[in-house]
Amino acid sequence: MYIQNRSIPMVIILSIVTCGIYFYIWIYQVSLEINNTLGHSQESAGLEVLFSILTCGIYTIYWFYKYAKKLVTLSENMGAPVTDNSLVCLLLPIFGLQVVSQGIMQSQINMLADGMQPRV
Template identity: 50%
Template sequence: MYKNQVRSPGLVVVLSIVTCGIYAFYWIYKMSEELQRATGKSSTSPGVELLLCIVTCGFYLIYWYYKYGKMITEAQELAGLRSEDNAILYLLLAVFGLSIVSMALMQSAANKIWEQNVI
């Protein structure tokens, strides 16, 4: 069984800034992969998700934050945690140029799920 990776939200932010966003692309790929595995949903491959984020100059990325915010909520329910639907918050932060805050919040929520070891 594959164990999803617990990452420090602060380190995700720092690495994204230091690498001028390159780590953010890696993070998007890994979060897509891990959340799809956790929820059992794999409508679009993580590679295609990443490619769409790049090709659309970030417009798909705004939708991605909403879509995967919903998947985090579903994964929380599957893990037996109290679910918090923050998809709209992630979307609004991305719209206003604060997607790095969304990254930290999403990673923090994902860490709580991964630490349960049930998914």
């Protein structure tokens, strides 16, 4: 049960500089981490990426909504403050602002990752 803290500017810059290749790597990593943490290991992160590629990004819009909802569930399970950004993460990619949704989700992931770190 581990969620990696990633630099938001670096995630966005790498997604742009690599012409979207890093974005699919990010989807894979985030899907894997969230599903494993929630105990949904039967859901394949590889299929999430494959569906995103095969549908030319249409599935990605749904993916943002789906995983924003999973982040809400994970926040509730951890007792962290809950912010449901699923609608925002659904609408932004429709208007071509996918990287903004990516930044919002990574921000929530980073807050959860910081909360999971052992305190010394």
